[in-house]
Amino acid sequence: MSHLDKADTALFMSQLLGHALEMTGTAKDTSCGFSCGDTALPSQVDHCLQCPVRDLAVCSSLNDDEIGQLAQFVVGQEFSGGHDLFVEGDPASAVYTVTEGAVKTHKLMPDGRRQITGFFFAGDFVGLAHGENCAYSAEAAGTIRVCRFDRKRFDHVLDEFPKMRSRLLSEASDELAAAHNQMLLLGRxxxxxxxxxxxxxxxxxxxxxxxxxxxxxxxxxxxxxxxxxxxxxxxxxxxxxxxxxxxxxxxxxxxxxxxxxxxxxxxxxxx
Amino acid sequence: MSHLDKADTALFMSQLLGHALEMTGTAKDTSCGFSCGDTALPSQVDHCLQCPVRDLAVCSSLNDDEIGQLAQFVVGQEFSGGHDLFVEGDPASAVYTVTEGAVKTHKLMPDGRRQITGFFFAGDFVGLAHGENCAYSAEAAGTIRVCRFDRKRFDHVLDEFPKMRSRLLSEASDELAAAHNQMLLLGRxxxxxxxxxxxxxxxxxxxxxxxxxxxxxxxxxxxxxxxxxxxxxxxxxxxxxxxxxxxxxxxxxxxxxxxxxxxxxxxxxxx
DNA sequence: GCACACCATTGATCGAGATCAATGCCCGCT
DNA sequence: AGCGGGCATTGATCTCGATCAATGGTGTGC
CATH class of the missing domain: 1.10.10.10 (Winged helix-like DNA-binding domain superfamily/Winged helix DNA-binding domain)
Structure with a gap:
């Protein structure tokens, strides 16, 4: 909880200061930091065009021009191990693409029993949610880098680029198949x-x-x-x-x- | 396996004969049978417009005109308990909406251990698949009625009606959330x-x-x-x-x- | 009406993995 | 160097649910 507060505060301050690359927790500074304003600066578009998972992630369904629109509101973030991207029950306000490291998602029972429901590696998409709130928590397993997208603006992009929604549906189907495998594992x-x-x-x-x-x-x-x-x-x-x-x-x-x-x-x- | 062969044969013959409502297994005849040709007859559109789950299923994202297009290639099917809609590993050639009864999906291990991965009730959508093949099997739990859509033609409809793909993504997110709950249940x-x-x-x-x-x-x-x-x-x-x-x-x-x-x-x- | 197959229930026993407990390792901090 | 906390490993014991086994119920076809 306190992790999240900290991260959110950092995010807010950073936006005020016009920095798109966030750091939270004990993460060290990063070599590819850059700044931006409300519109996409060349450097920010480059951030996406030169992204290490450009061809792996959902973004691969967009061409360079389209990526530019996405780049306008992407926020690069870095988390150190143990810090939360979001917590079960929180309003689902953002979605993420992992660019480096691994993210784990989990659910908790009131008495502390925990089930980790998935690991997400570079190129994976995290944060699909139907309702208003997150159905599970997501946490950095070791130091990670992610791209954070505001959910509303991301939804808007999906409306504009059907290819991307299609790609996302594929991703969701994959994740669903993985979930079925995991149920077999856990049950049998x-x-x-x-x-x-x-x-x-x-x-x-x-x-x-x-x-x-x-x-x-x-x-x-x-x-x-x-x-x-x-x-x-x-x-x-x-x-x-x-x-x-x-x-x-x-x-x-x-x-x-x-x-x-x-x-x-x-x-x-x-x- | 033999179940499926039987169902597929029945489907093929029925299409030749111009009947859109299929029966497989030990299912009794049904009071709302109807016939149709290649194009949507009024009665077939009515089938969709008067569907008991019209407002529950993914179809609810379409208006009456749009439903008409969908109705052109929907096939109403009835299965009795124990019969397979599709089997893990099969080419994923169709998707389904449950209109009556319950469908269960499952995975098997070589030695026969089985994990049922989900139950689907009236209004639910079954058969989302990313790759070429089904990642799991689906079977009727008791007598059921479903609408079967050819996957390729369904995909085409999705391209035409983005609302529907969006709705489907919501459905997938829901299912994913349910899967997470089930993992917590099975693991802890x-x-x-x-x-x-x-x-x-x-x-x-x-x-x-x-x-x-x-x-x-x-x-x-x-x-x-x-x-x-x-x-x-x-x-x-x-x-x-x-x-x-x-x-x-x-x-x-x-x-x-x-x-x-x-x-x-x-x-x-x-x- | 009877035989058969399948399903549900209950009892007795067993075992895989949980729990409890102790030790060692590694790393950061003072 | 010395200390402390978190993590990993290993051992001893316990327990929940699996397994093995028997019985009764129910529906279906002959």
């Missing part, structure tokens, strides 16, 4: 199957931009993984150990996982 | 909490057209409920018994549940 898979499925998912979804194709950098803690897989940290930890013993993976520190046998993981993922 | 809730949550969900989603507002007619078996909640039939059955003992519900046969204490269920749903 064993701990081993869950972790193996998870590792293969991360493998697949981060393949495009990894340095070493066999080393997964997990931006989340064991607790996060547990809350995503419907397990406890202890079980996740034990299962990692089993996979190490079985020779499926090798650990390099606790965040990096070297995949030794994709086949082993694939077998483990389906019993 | 106890058996009691799951069943209570389920009963309240059915209560809410079927409220609009129930005869008796306190009696839920469950169109699915205990096994279906179990596969939806990530439990076994035995546990579902035991939990029903507990709710009966606690006075939250009363049974009238096995398919009908009279809600005696919504408050009791609400408490049970969150521990």
């Amino acid at each position: 898979k064993t701990a081993k199957e869950r972790l193996a499925t998870f590792l293969l998912m991360v493998d697949q979804r981060t393949a495009q931009w990894r340095k070493d194709e066999d080393v997964l950098e997990l931006p989340m803690t064991r607790g996060d993984i547990a809350d995503y897989l419907g397990l406890t940290t202890e079980t996740v930890s034990r299962t990692f150990t089993q996979f190490r013993s079985a020779g499926y993976i090798a650990a390099q520190g606790t965040q990096d996982v070297k995949v030794l046998s994709r086949e082993g993981l694939e077998d483990a993922a389906e019993g | 809730k106890t058996a009691k909490e799951r069943l209570a949550t389920f009963l309240l969900m059915v209560d809410q989603r079927t409220a609009q057209w129930r005869k008796d507002e306190d009696v839920l007619e469950l169109p699915m078996t205990r096994g279906d409920i179990a596969d939806y909640l990530g439990l076994t039939t035995e546990t579902v059955s035991r939990t029903f018994t507990q709710f009966r003992s606690a006075g939250y519900i009363a049974a009238q046969g096995t398919q009908d549940v009279k809600v005696l204490s919504r408050e009791g269920l609400e408490d049970a749903a969150e521990g």
